Amino acid sequence: xxxxxxxxxxxxxxxxxxxxxxxxxxxxxxxxxxxxxxxxxxxxxxxxxxxxxxxxxxxxxxxxxxxxxxxxxxxxxxxxxxxxxxxxxxxxxxxxxxxxxxxxxxxxxxxxxxxxxxxxxxxxxxxxxxxxxxxxxxxxxxxxxxxxxxxxxxxxxxxxxxxxxxxxxxxxxxxxxxxxxxxxxxxxxxxxxxxxxxxxxxxxxxxxxxxxxxxxxxxxxxxxxxxxxxxxxxxxxxxxxxxxxxxxxxxxxxxxxxxxxxxxxxxxxxxxxxxxxxxxxxxxxxxxxxxxxxxxxxxxxxxxxxxxxxxxxxxxxxxxxxxxxxxxxxxxxxxxxxxxxxxxxxxxxxxxxxxxxxxxxxxxxxxxxxxxxxxxxxxxxxxxxxxxxxxxxxxxxxxxxxxxxxxxxxxxxxxxxxxxxxxxxxxxxxxxxxxxxxxxxxxxxxxxxxxxxxxxxxxxxxxxxxxxxxxxxxxxxxxxxxxxxxxxxxxxxxxxxx
Numbered sequence: 001x002x003x004x005x006x007x008x009x010x011x012x013x014x015x016x017x018x019x020x021x022x023x024x025x026x027x028x029x030x031x032x033x034x035x036x037x038x039x040x041x042x043x044x045x046x047x048x049x050x051x052x053x054x055x056x057x058x059x060x061x062x063x064x065x066x067x068x069x070x071x072x073x074x075x076x077x078x079x080x081x082x083x084x085x086x087x088x089x090x091x092x093x094x095x096x097x098x099x100x101x102x103x104x105x106x107x108x109x110x111x112x113x114x115x116x117x118x119x120x121x122x123x124x125x126x127x128x129x130x131x132x133x134x135x136x137x138x139x140x141x142x143x144x145x146x147x148x149x150x151x152x153x154x155x156x157x158x159x160x161x162x163x164x165x166x167x168x169x170x171x172x173x174x175x176x177x178x179x180x181x182x183x184x185x186x187x188x189x190x191x192x193x194x195x196x197x198x199x200x201x202x203x204x205x206x207x208x209x210x211x212x213x214x215x216x217x218x219x220x221x222x223x224x225x226x227x228x229x230x231x232x233x234x235x236x237x238x239x240x241x242x243x244x245x246x247x248x249x250x251x252x253x254x255x256x257x258x259x260x261x262x263x264x265x266x267x268x269x270x271x272x273x274x275x276x277x278x279x280x281x282x283x284x285x286x287x288x289x290x291x292x293x294x295x296x297x298x299x300x301x302x303x304x305x306x307x308x309x310x311x312x313x314x315x316x317x318x319x320x321x322x323x324x325x326x327x328x329x330x331x332x333x334x335x336x337x338x339x340x341x342x343x344x345x346x347x348x349x350x351x352x353x354x355x356x357x358x359x360x361x362x363x364x365x366x367x368x369x370x371x372x373x374x375x376x377x378x379x380x381x382x383x384x385x386x387x388x389x390x391x392x393x394x395x396x397x398x399x400x401x402x403x404x405x406x407x408x409x410x411x412x413x414x415x416x417x418x419x420x421x422x423x424x425x426x427x428x429x430x431x432x433x434x435x436x437x438x439x440x441x442x443x444x445x446x447x448x449x450x451x452x453x454x455x456x457x458x459x460x461x462x463x464x465x466x467x468x469x470x471x472x473x474x475x476x477x478x479x480x481x482x483x484x485x486x487x488x489x490x491x492x493x494x495x496x497x498x
Contacts, residue, residue, distance in 0.1 A: 002049065006298050014046040022049065027295060029288055040292040041299065057263065059211055065259070068114075068125060069251040077128045078251075081107055082243035086236055107247050109138050111254035115184050118258030119265070125251075141189055145179065149193070177213060178202055181257055205264050212256055219249045286312060286319040293325065305329065320361070327354040327370065334377045344378065352383045359391050368395040375404070382408070386416035390425045397432055405432045413449065426450045 002012040004024035012022030016039040028046055029038045037046050069078065081103045088099035110128055117126045149172045157165025178201045183192035191197060202209050283291070289312045296305045309326045316322055330350045333343070351374055358367050371392055374381050383389055393408040409429040413422055430446035433439040 006295055013049055015049055016042065016044065016046045018042045018044045026291055029292070030282060040295050057208070059208070061259065062215070062256075064123075065252055065256050068123075068255045069248050071125050073128060074125045074251065077110070078244050078247045079240075081247060082240045085243050086239040089239065090236075105138065107250060108142065111250050112138065112184060114251055115180075115254040115258035115261070118255050119184065119261035121262055141183075145183075145189060145193060149176075174213060175202070177216060177257055178209070180254075181261055184258070185261065205260065208260070208264075212260060215256065216253050219253060222249070286316045286322050289316075290321050290325055293329075297329070318357075318361070320363075323354055323357050326350065331373060331377060347378070348381065348383070351381065352385060352388060355383065355388055355392070356385065359388070364391070364395060367391065368399045368401075371395070384415075386412060386419035387421070390419075390421055390428075393425070393428060393432075397428060402432045402435050405429075406436070413453075423450055423453050426453070 002015075002022045004010040004012045004027060005021040006027050007024050010024040010026070013025055014023045014028050014037055015021070016023060019039055019041050023039065023046060027040065029040055029043075030036075031038065037048070038044060039046050069075070085100055085103045088096045088103070091099070110126075113126045117124075153165055153169035153172055155165075156168045175198050178198045179192050182194075182197055182201060183189065186192060289308065293305055293308055296308065309322070309329065312322050313319075313326060327350065330347050334347055355367060355371065358364065358370070383392065389408045389412060393405040396402075396405040396408065406429060409425055409432075412419065412425055412429075416422075419425070426446050427450055430443050430450065433443045433446060
């Protein structure tokens, strides 16, 4: 079993010969319509390893094979067909032959459907409704193959040598499962009976072919023994039972042969994945960019990662995964640049942009968690945007982090005097200060400041979700300065050191 180079716990499904590595589905570029799969690193087409890369050997699933036909619909079908063929045995010869032909055609066609579905990796029985179309033609083809092979063996026995004829008959019986498998893969009679292809298939499978042949012979023999026992007491019930057992074994045998194709598909030149209708949905362009970035990071191509993120966010500004992963990537690099002021400043801009993205897209539930992550690596982080400081203070308050809420709101009226939400911001600050010891003076001061703001800026009482800077910012600043000089004269400034 092979594993993905970049996800060691994931089974590999593709191989890149250029990079000499195996990859899982997450690490390949499936293209716009999933027609071609390419390696993210070298852009060359990758080779499918097939769905059988992590398949258990068929001999470990023998118990599951015998449970395969036990689905309710399958058992009902087996019962009805067995009853039909049993009743046919009591009718006139033409009608009996017709009903037996129809019943045999349906069960054989269903067995081939089981083989085909199993070969594609579907381990549950298919719908029996598809067993009617083409069933008569199929049974004629199989009958033709059996008649031709039997004629060859009989002719060899009669005209050449009895020993040679017997040996040839044994070899044809031995090769019959291989013939069925080849016909299921190619749907061509001449390909199925081609001796070279039969020998090639048996050699590619090897010893397991002998094991499956033994299992098939045991099941056939058991049906024969059951027939001999029933002859002594032949009733309608015993005939139905015999027919049901034969049909049950037939489905099990074809399921095992289908599983053999599934298990050895790489050796047989068959691809279960190509025929699988339950494919994963095609990823969006931003999702594929994120997958490519993951590989760049694991390969250590740092110079390409930041550039790829920026280009992608220029095209897909509102994509949640891109924004989130750029934030986490930037955060992960901070410990390696503790004294680089330029890197720290750039990171602050990225964090601010990301937090505003969360607010804009109503993802406030993530705000506090991601803000706390930033504080772990950048304890002095303080966003410049007034709206962002207010939102972070609210979420810090809601999560019981009073000290951080106070730190974010402190001095907001000085740095952003025209912020539209100064009043609710300072009301929150006053409420938070009340929960701290020895802060009565600062609480009183906050309340007075709120009262003064309400008197001078009554429009601030109107909720406004947009972050706006008023055109008379300078006048507002002066009014606050006047308030500081008059109303607050003699009062201690609000000071708090968390």
